[in-house]
Amino acid sequence: MKGVWCLQSNRNYNTYTYQNGAPQDALGEVPVVLSDFLAVPYLLRAEAIESEPGRWLIRVAYPELPGCTVESAVVEDALMELERRRIEIIVGLVEQDKQPPVPRPPLAVSDPLWAAHDLGLSERVAQLLSPPPKQ
Incomplete structure (x- = not known):
């Protein structure tokens, strides 16, 4: 089925939203939706790099999410752009019917919207x- 992925629900994750009482399929797996993928915490790597003699930039990346790297002179700008890129990469993968990397379970408390x-x-x-409008 297009756009439907499942995570094994028999793992004991403390922060996993669906570990207790979530709807499961016949194989005991919990369906995963876009908001779940966007709630997956990725490791953040940050470093100062010298782009040319005397000129420094901040490079931040989610190395577990291919292509998710940003450089900026201002750390706050780099972090905002990195988060924007993370969301766009994950949404793009889901739209292409590809599953984004899930190195750990989604956070229980997250508001991707x-x-x-x-x-x-x-x-x-x-x-x-956004949830579909109620009828």
Whole structure:
């Protein structure tokens, strides 16, 4: 089925949203949706790099998420752009029917919709995260 992935629910994760009482399929797996992928915590790597003699930049990356690296002169700008890029990469992979890397379970407390709006991401991303309207 397109766009449906499952995580094994028999693991004992303390922060895993679905470990207790989540709907499971016949194999005991819990379906994963886009907001779950966006709640996966990735390791953050940060370093100061000399781009040319006397000129320093901050490089931040989520090395577990290929292509998710940013450089900036200001650390706050680098972190905001890195988070924007993380969301865009994950959404892009899901739209291509590819599963993003899941090195650890999603955080139990996370609001990807707030992050998408806060980062000024396109309406396309925000709409993908929004719940369908009630009828």
